[in-house]
Amino acid sequence: MSRRIVIAGASMGGLRAAEQLRAAGWEDEIVVVGDETHPPYNRPPLSKDLLAAPGSREDALAAVQLRQRRTATDIQWRLGCAVTAADLAARTLTLDSGEELVYDGLVIATGLRPRRVPVPGPTAGRHVIRRLEDTLALHGELTSRSKVAVIGAGFIGCEAAATAAALGCKVTLIEGAGGPMERPLGHELSAGIRTFLQTHGIDCVAGKRVTEFLDVPGTYTEGSGRCAGVRLEDGTEVAADVVIEAVGSLPNVEWLAGNGLDLSDGALCNEHLQVLGAEHVVAVGDVARYPDRRAGGPARRVEHWATPADTAKIAAPALVAGLKGDVVPQPAAPMPSFWTDIFKTRIQGVGSPALADTIEVLEGDPSRPWEGTALAYYRDGRLIGAVTAALPADRQLHYRKLVNESGIPAGADLAAV
Amino acid sequence: MKTIDVDRTLCDNHGQCAIAAPDVFRMNADGELEYEATFDDALLDEVEEAIDVCPVQAIFLKD
Numbered sequence: 001m002s003r004r005i006v007i008a009g010a011s012m013g014g015l016r017a018a019e020q021l022r023a024a025g026w027e028d029e030i031v032v033v034g035d036e037t038h039p040p041y042n043r044p045p046l047s048k049d050l051l052a053a054p055g056s057r058e059d060a061l062a063a064v065q066l067r068q069r070r071t072a073t074d075i076q077w078r079l080g081c082a083v084t085a086a087d088l089a090a091r092t093l094t095l096d097s098g099e100e101l102v103y104d105g106l107v108i109a110t111g112l113r114p115r116r117v118p119v120p121g122p123t124a125g126r127h128v129i130r131r132l133e134d135t136l137a138l139h140g141e142l143t144s145r146s147k148v149a150v151i152g153a154g155f156i157g158c159e160a161a162a163t164a165a166a167l168g169c170k171v172t173l174i175e176g177a178g179g180p181m182e183r184p185l186g187h188e189l190s191a192g193i194r195t196f197l198q199t200h201g202i203d204c205v206a207g208k209r210v211t212e213f214l215d216v217p218g219t220y221t222e223g224s225g226r227c228a229g230v231r232l233e234d235g236t237e238v239a240a241d242v243v244i245e246a247v248g249s250l251p252n253v254e255w256l257a258g259n260g261l262d263l264s265d266g267a268l269c270n271e272h273l274q275v276l277g278a279e280h281v282v283a284v285g286d287v288a289r290y291p292d293r294r295a296g297g298p299a300r301r302v303e304h305w306a307t308p309a310d311t312a313k314i315a316a317p318a319l320v321a322g323l324k325g326d327v328v329p330q331p332a333a334p335m336p337s338f339w340t341d342i343f344k345t346r347i348q349g350v351g352s353p354a355l356a357d358t359i360e361v362l363e364g365d366p367s368r369p370w371e372g373t374a375l376a377y378y379r380d381g382r383l384i385g386a387v388t389a390a391l392p393a394d395r396q397l398h399y400r401k402l403v404n405e406s407g408i409p410a411g412a413d414l415a416a417v
Numbered sequence: 418m419k420t421i422d423v424d425r426t427l428c429d430n431h432g433q434c435a436i437a438a439p440d441v442f443r444m445n446a447d448g449e450l451e452y453e454a455t456f457d458d459a460l461l462d463e464v465e466e467a468i469d470v471c472p473v474q475a476i477f478l479k480d
């Protein structure tokens with residue numbers, strides 16, 4: 001009798017999981033269920049090139065749609081269809097149509113959704129960037145005369161601010177607690193990136209929280225009305241026709257409630273990406289919280305583009321081995337990597353620089369990152385990450401090699417869960 | 418032997434392919450991609466990985 005693996009989530013994580021299940025020798029059914037109506041697509045352009053010039057909806061999708069490996073045959077795609085509940089003991093899922101779907105193995109790949117800024121005020125004119133529709137809607141409101149306020153100075157906030165400024169918008173970047181990309185990159189490089197953003201005309205506001213969304217007079221009633229800007233904690237008002245909220249993400253795990261899992265920040269997994277407390281269930285992508293065997297420290301989610309592919313390569317063979325009663329193969333320790341493009345300047349990183357306790361400058365001047373700089377990130381004296389800005393990719397490859405050679409601390413996999 | 422094609426209008430010199438499949442792809446000192454258009458079948462796994470990790474999907478496996 002044919003057995004079935006269901007993949008909940010039909011974005012890049014769902015696609016890579018399906019491909020890796022076939023590569024791991026799973027010949028029975030694979031059903032991928034996802035609430036978006038589009039086939040899997042590539043999200044990094046949503047805050048960059050695609051936001052600048054998406055073209056028609058069809059053009060936009062064509063530009064970002066992900067190709068499926070030719071060896072990944074016979075995948076059943078159930079798009080526009082969300083999983084709303086799971087009974088892991090009975091191995092059944094409930095879909096938003098009310099249908100029940102039985103599985104033998106389950107892959108959790110439901111990803112993230114944007115966190116919203118939890119303060120009162122009107123809703124229209126406020127945007128997030130996660131889905132294709134978000135980018136199309138935001139692009140439609142950006143004109144060269146727009147005043148844009150971006151809340152949050154992480155990767156997406158900085159990229160969106162740079163894209164809007166390049167379109168001619170007058171942009172205010174409200175940084176919040178840390179400077180631009182400070183958490184992953186550290187204070188010194190962050191300060192240099194702020195200078196870079198300011199040179200391109202972006203007004204950076206440091207260290208002030210948003211307390212209220214302002215309304216266009218006469219449009220606001222509770223839960224509706226047009227946003228006219230934001231008020232900051234010191235009372236300052238920032239006028240804006242368009243507000244972009246880029247204050248991080250929340251894992252989509254509510255559908256897993258009631259199964260006794262640790263869902264406090266995504267789905268908690270072991271180093272095989274097997275979900276703790278459930279049999280024949282794995283997680284892939286940025287919804288998975290798993291031990292970082294290279295950097296050490298507690299299990300964590302990794303919200304980088306490479307995570308779906310990295311985790312699928314570990315999770316799929318583990319799931320297939322479990323279902324076939326085989327020995328689960330020794331997992332690789334993936335090397336995290338990330339990049340961002342700001343005003344055509346590329347910043348690339350490897351490892352886990354966010355976990356560093358010491359940062360060392362290797363090349364250039366981090367206060368002028370656009371001229372080329374490289375930094376090393378250490379934790380307990382061991383190199384755990386490297387970041388380059390405006391350097392050719394071969395420099396990044398060189399530093400990656402050094403991080404790789406610094407190895408994996410002994411016993412890290414046991415200590416990390 | 419198998420053949421690949423890199424769409425140079427898409428390639429943005431991220432260098433991820435050179436990490437996944439160093440026998441086929443490399444970045445030169447100017448940070449630009451150089452690659453072997455044909456490769457031995459034994460390298461198919463690493464080339465497929467390079468295709469996966471290309472952020473702009475610029476690498477195409479030919480028949």
